[in-house]
Amino acid sequence: AQSVTQLGSHVSVSEGALVLLRCNYSSSVPPYLFWYVQYPNQGLQLLLKYTSAATLVKGINGFEAEFKKSETSFHLTKPSAHMSDAAEYFCAVRRGDSYDKEIFGPGTSLSVIP
């Protein structure tokens, strides 16, 4: 069975500082991994996805994530935070060998301090 943990329900960074949001997964087979962002009063939007090609994945708005199989991690980073990055971020995992449902982590709320 798949599962996802996100360390830190709330993260605060200063504008211009590095953003690091942590995601660890558990999967019995090679997974597909996704990061979604949710802005207030909106649905989730895809930031980036890992589908067994390159381990370093680049997404929208300057975000990227690195798949590390040995650490079962898929942490999300951005070199320089912008005020508009303040949102809720969700990591999700899905089986990579057959179609199956997506399992979401509990989410991390990112605040950006001016």
Add this chain to the structure above:
Amino acid sequence: EAQVTQNPRYLITVTGKKLTVTCSQNMNHEYMSWYRQDPGLGLRQIYYSMNVEVTDKGDVPEGYKVSRKEKRNFPLILESPSPNQTSLYFCASSPEVGNQPQHFGDGTRLSIL
């Protein structure tokens, strides 16, 4: 424009009064799903559908019903709503391909008094 449309966006109602939240997608996706989002719990799947006339329970199906009579529509039905179903609900769809992400609606905020 590719989208998932939910209605209503907001609803305040009373215990026991049947309600339906509609969901429609225009991308010809096979897979559709309903989630509820509660603080600290992330998204939990209520029901999902792999295709027309095929539905199955997710992790928290109690108190909910769904139907999939057409590919584009996947309504969520609360036959006798209770206060513990007060939540933010999302409908999502995706192609039946494992490496494709889901597309989400903008959400429906339900308050059951």
